[in-house]
Amino acid sequence: MLNNTSIITIERFILEQERNFPEATGELTNLLYDIALGTKIVAAAIRRAGLVNILGSAGATNVQGEEQQKLDVFANETLKSAMTHTGRVCVMASEEDEEIISIPAEYRAGKYAVLFDPLDGSSNIDVNGAVGTIFSIYRRVSPEGEGTLADVLQAGSEQVAAGYVMYGSSVMLVYTAGNGVHGFTLDPTFGEFVLSHPAITMPPRGKYYSVNESNFARWGKGVQRAVRGFHGDLPDLIPGKVSRYIGSLVADFHRNLIAGGIFLYPGDAKNPRGKLRLSYEAAPMAFIAEQAGGAATDGTRRIMDIAPSELHQRIPLVIGSAEDVAFVSRMIAETPE
Ligand code: FDP
Numbered sequence: 001m002l003n004n005t006s007i008i009t010i011e012r013f014i015l016e017q018e019r020n021f022p023e024a025t026g027e028l029t030n031l032l033y034d035i036a037l038g039t040k041i042v043a044a045a046i047r048r049a050g051l052v053n054i055l056g057s058a059g060a061t062n063v064q065g066e067e068q069q070k071l072d073v074f075a076n077e078t079l080k081s082a083m084t085h086t087g088r089v090c091v092m093a094s095e096e097d098e099e100i101i102s103i104p105a106e107y108r109a110g111k112y113a114v115l116f117d118p119l120d121g122s123s124n125i126d127v128n129g130a131v132g133t134i135f136s137i138y139r140r141v142s143p144e145g146e147g148t149l150a151d152v153l154q155a156g157s158e159q160v161a162a163g164y165v166m167y168g169s170s171v172m173l174v175y176t177a178g179n180g181v182h183g184f185t186l187d188p189t190f191g192e193f194v195l196s197h198p199a200i201t202m203p204p205r206g207k208y209y210s211v212n213e214s215n216f217a218r219w220g221k222g223v224q225r226a227v228r229g230f231h232g233d234l235p236d237l238i239p240g241k242v243s244r245y246i247g248s249l250v251a252d253f254h255r256n257l258i259a260g261g262i263f264l265y266p267g268d269a270k271n272p273r274g275k276l277r278l279s280y281e282a283a284p285m286a287f288i289a290e291q292a293g294g295a296a297t298d299g300t301r302r303i304m305d306i307a308p309s310e311l312h313q314r315i316p317l318v319i320g321s322a323e324d325v326a327f328v329s330r331m332i333a334e335t336p337e
Pocket residue numbers: 119120121122123124212247248249250275276277281
């Protein structure tokens with residue numbers, strides 16, 4: 001098996017990509033590999049979850065006021081420990097932690113800051129639905145020593161790499177380091193991510209739309225009009241689409257990335273800033289979407305241009321095939337409220 005050169009592991013792939021950059025030290029390769037290792041441990045726990053009866057609430061709520069599942073806690077701790085002691089990271093931030101996560105003094109010389117959502121779509125866990133991990137990597141901007149809030153509050157356009165792992169019928173890692181989007185599937189027989197989807201591109205116009213339509217009555221008129229277009233009610237403007245909504249950003253985004261489509265989580269009358277987080281969800285997915293030829297906005301502004309002012313900031317998200325995202329922006333701009 002090992003002399004089969006057609007098998008490209010994630011480590012080999014990233015190393016080969018780095019060869020194009022003579023100044024590269026290999027630190028990013030190693031960091032991505034640390035993250036991949038953490039997610040393999042999370043994947044194994046998810047697979048066993050139903051068997052070992054560790055499902056259910058850990059009894060605590062996270063900083064968003066949402067109930068934490070035990071696997072959320074496990075995934076959070078696992079990812080932290082996969083990156084804390086390697087000397088590659090100066091600071092981290094997790095959707096599950098209120099404050100930035102500092103790195104012990106002897107390991108904090110690293111040049112990267114990492115943000116992650118350890119287990120996204122966690123309401124799917126109890127029903128054996130697909131969940132995911134999302135990560136985002138920035139170069140540190142603080143001079144040295146302990147990483148600071150400034151290192152993790154950078155606009156998405158400053159990302160060095162971003163990706164997600166989808167724990168679905170198979171486990172897939174999809175990432176970009178600014179040189180296209182590449183997908184790897186975990187081979188459970190030997191426990192490695194192997195290249196399965198090189199250079200993923202999104203069709204400019206997609207077949208699917210994904211949105212939680214139970215919020216329809218609370219949306220602005222522009223978003224309502226766009227979604228009516230997706231229903232097929234505005235054939236002069238856009239052909240109708242097929243609805244698919246899992247309620248797990250990674251899984252919904254992944255389908256649209258591969259097959260073409262659009263995901264929306266707009267703001268509404270109750271939550272004007274929507275539900276999703278700029279730094280842990282919107283920005284990394286926007287980097288991936290753009291690298292695959294797609295687009296991501298908050299309805300008017302490009303997500304990648306928005307610098308967060310706080311760690312857990314929420315943002316409306318419209319992401320996917322470029323023409324479909326442009327259609328939503330147009331409907332929002334042209335429809336009086
Ligand atoms: P979840 O609450 O299950 O963790 O941001 C979290 C998220 O899931 C996304 O993964 C998902 O796209 C969205 O929320 C689903 O929200 P709704 O249940 O309101 O549709």
